[in-house]
Amino acid sequence: MKAISYSGYGGPDVLEYGELPDPKVGPDQVLVKVRAAAVNPVDWKCREGYLAPILDAVFPVIPGWDVSGVVVQPGASVTEFAVGDEVIGYVREDFLSRGTFAEYVAAPVRTLARKPLRLSFEEAAGLPLAGLTAYQVLRALEIGEGDTVLVNAAAGGVGSIAVQLAKNAGARVIGTASERNHGHVRSLGAEPVAYGEGLADRIRTLAPDGVDAAFDTIGGETLKVSADVLGPGGRLASIADAEVTSLGGRYVFVRPDAADLHTLGVLADEGVITVHVDRTFPLEQAAEAYRLNAEGRTRGKIVVTVDWDRPAVS
Structure with a gap:
């Protein structure tokens, strides 16, 4: 072959x-x-x-x-x-x-x-990989109705599916993205914020009391910002930086799961996920x-x- x-x-x-x-x-x-x-x-x-x-x-x-x-x-x-x-x-x-x-x-x-x-x-x-990652992280974060969720790199493969799944769960989503992708992020159902200096302040403008959960896909300084904008009792998870555990969050490495993948397929056929x-x-x-x-x-x-x-x- x-x-x-x-x-x-x-x-x-x-x-x-x-x-x-x-x-x-x-x-x-x-x-x-x-x-x-x-x-x-x-x-x-x-x-x-x-x-x-x-x-x-x-x-x-x-x-x-x-x-x-x-x-x-x-x-x-x-x-x-x-x-x-x-x-x-x-x-x-x-x-x-x-x-x-x-x-x-x-x-x-x-x-x-x-x-x-x-x-x-x-x-x-x-x-498969992007969908399972998003699905398993949001499950670990226990995302539900009324939550405000920060999704980093919201226009990327994992982030874009995470936005759609979180919206389907009844959450409000704030998504970081470059300005050229803000229209795309809005079309997915999230409120876009630009990367770069002052990111934490821009997020706090949208969520003055902090976010209920943050999904880090980048690590490093982005992980620190994600932790800083959490509200009281906020939940944090990362797929990019194991240092998340030192900040009280969870590090998630996606695993194959036929049942989860089937669920994602059903959601795609229902039009929930594109x-x-x-x-x-x-x-x-x-x-x-x-x-x-x-x-x-x-x-x-x-x-x-x-x-x-x-x-x-x-």
């Missing part, structure tokens, strides 16, 4: 496009013919070795955890999916090797759900997609698409 891979840690230049063996399908896996795979910041962090302390790499590594595609072969024990089923997945294992930037991926059934009918394959590929695809690239141009993602200025998701001319393996 054609795939993107890297044989050692490094920048985008270590990514290679070429032939690799078709994946073997374990008893609890299904072989998915990939239609699209979304790029996430964690992908380039893995490639550069930042996650080496917690995730071993078995080289060559095929990057990517997000996928949308079609089942072409169920494993021996699989009853959940059949040939022809359209699926989405957050295909993360506890090591790096068998990712989604390829024509095929052998995906554990615990990482999959049926693709929302309302979303295109490109949009659906952008839902996924904005900023740019698409063919598989052979994945390195350029990574470079763009690493700039951190994406509105929504960057997605890599896979040519379907090659016949399915049998």
Whole structure:
């Protein structure tokens, strides 16, 4: 199969496009013919070795955890999916090797759900990691009716879904974003505030008594601002900076969960969640997609698409 891979840690230049063996399908896996795979910041962090302390790499590594595609072969024990089923997945294992930037991926059934009918394959590929992250963080923050919630990077992949989920839960949402994305953030249902010096004061202008919960996606100074604008009893969570625990908050690392992913798919089909695809690239141009993602200025998701001319393996 054609795939993107890297044989050692490094920048985008270590990514290679070429032939690799078709994946073997374990008893609890299904072989998915990939239609699209979304790029996430964690992908380039893995490639550069930042996650080496917690995730071993078995080289060559095929990057990517997000996928949308079609089942072409169920494993021996699989009853959940059949040939022809359209699926989405957050295909993360506890090591790096068998990712989604390829024509095929052998995906554990615990990482999959049926693709929302309302979303295109490109949009659906952008839902799993970002959607699960937003969903699991908002659950940890116990977001509900009447809460005022701060979502950082509200125009990004995770932030944009977090805004929509929080609004659906009955919360008021304040979202940080660059000024060029303020219209987009408003369209999602949040009140936008600009990044930069004076951010805390701008948030306090909108929420003089502080926010009930803050969702940090950036870390560093942004995490400190998020903690500073909490009201009495406010809740704090971060996906970017483990220092959040020293501020009384929770650090959340998203985990695959088929039930949560199914729920997100239902919400997408109900129109509660939309996924904005900023740019698409063919598989052979994945390195350029990574470079763009690493700039951190994406509105929504960057997605890599896979040519379907090659016949399915049998």
